Amino acid sequence: MTQAILESYRRQIESGLLRSLDGEAPLRSVLRYHVGLEDERGRRTNATGKLLRPSLVLFVTDELVGNPASALPSAVGLELIHGFSLIHDDIQDRDRIRRGRAAVWTLVGVEQAINAGDLMHALAIATALKSSSAAAARLVEATQEMIEGQCRDLEFECTSVSTADYLAMIDQKTGALLRCAFDLGGIAAGVNGRIQVLLNELGQVVGRAFQIKDDILGIWGHDELLGKATDSDIRRRKKTLPVVQLFERIEADDQVTLRRIYDMQDGPEVAEDDVAWVVDRLNELGVRATCETMVQTHLTEAMARLQELPFSDSAASRMRDLIGFLARRET
């Protein structure tokens, strides 16, 4: 299913990405590969993904002032910040596959991948500064918050995590850039007051719905579509929402087993038997349904914010479609 909002701005965003990552300077081809403009041999390819965040920026500005052009550098900067964080995330998580393609560190080594992420971070801000100082400042603030979320997520590996802890973490790790997307759209359109608040809140609830859906797919998604093995979040002991919920709801007898499985002493990966055991307990306790309900709750909140924003009927409808698509997606 094609999404009008994502398709409308794809060409502009890809051109902007290419302008920011152009040339023969060190690591530029690695960065073009990472964002999906090129394949491993430097040939043009179409693997830039959904481009969700920059599309949201351009959509908001376009709807509010009738032209997205002033927002384009900040939108591209936002996508580059997202891209930089993925390069460093994959090093931290030792993930070898990103969107069905080899992760940067597997191609150039951990050392150069750290540089590649750092360079993309710098290029992101250089690009956003072309929109405005205010846009760059907002993007830097969101970057900071996202990194703090990433830091908490890593800390979760060694501590017990409540649903409240988890939601606070994803509000930073995922929510920061999605709130920023709506905010950057508003900044380029020069909004303030109630509209500014509504945009930020819309980003917040969309961010939650998006991440919780991601967590669901990380356990019950399909390998071919995701471009990575399902169950992988369990195998890697990621404390995503389903597992956090499981810890809160599992019977006392099974607590011991669950704790043993999530105890890092057992080595880097959970054994196949244990993965199956965790999936069985999740299914028994209906955790997937609870998580899907949380996605729906946030969607409903998103729709309420959307009604209050001064978007045309057609724009509101395209945005509803997009939000629904994110919540129902299979990859």
Added chain:
Amino acid sequence: MTQAILESYRRQIESGLLRSLDGEAPLRSVLRYHVGLEDERGRRTNATGKLLRPSLVLFVTDELVGNPASALPSAVGLELIHGFSLIHDDIQDRDRIRRGRAAVWTLVGVEQAINAGDLMHALAIATALKSSSAAAARLVEATQEMIEGQCRDLEFECTSVSTADYLAMIDQKTGALLRCAFDLGGIAAGVNGRIQVLLNELGQVVGRAFQIKDDILGIWGHDELLGKATDSDIRRRKKTLPVVQLFERIEADDQVTLRRIYDMQDGPEVAEDDVAWVVDRLNELGVRATCETMVQTHLTEAMARLQELPFSDSAASRMRDLIGFLARRET
């Protein structure tokens, strides 16, 4: 020996660093530790080092307009960019000691150290934006160049390197932030034209003198003063200027031995016997003297630029003292 320029601005810079890294948010204490404001247990300490780059920013603005205040955020931002690059450098080089203290990654692990560097990078730009959009843009440009230099430096591990390659690399890796220091001082003072060019050139030659001196100390420096083992650059097969020169000047018979030692196949560290052999060849061929001469040549060029700049006699003399001090330093 105290340096007037470094001492004049120390208090302001440390206060600025503390403002940028204040609070209990994730990783903040790690960042305060890294810049030397706190020890490992969060107690206030005095380990902020020379603060060379931000002192240069403030000195230039102070001399040109009589007040350094407008440059302070950009100066602090520059020091934070330097700090972020050191956190990531130490991960890449597996250096356990930084200025006589434990490197960040040895305390919090590689994963969180990547985040700590990323966070310091974001906070650096957020801080510099408080000076001006132009200052932030200049700092981001220098950051980009520095990372490209770091990338080339890592590439040097696997290729043969000429003196010209080497100088081009340090102009980026070290020179970028030193040129930026003089430029940021000029930006806050609102200079342009000839003065702007002179400041940039001064940064360039001071950067070279500084890095070549660093390379000399990396082989012939004293352990206690450096806070790290001397010879360490040889043990780690770093292709710094003395070694690059040695490759260019060594006799054909010894080339084979030298190539064997610098061939990474032999494992991560060069054996003690081989380190001694390399030091003997360096001394035999008078490489240290050549490198010291190069430091002097760049110093002379620095002095020429300095005479052309509209600094007071007293300011020019303090700057001459500082440049001389950097060239003669033992740590």
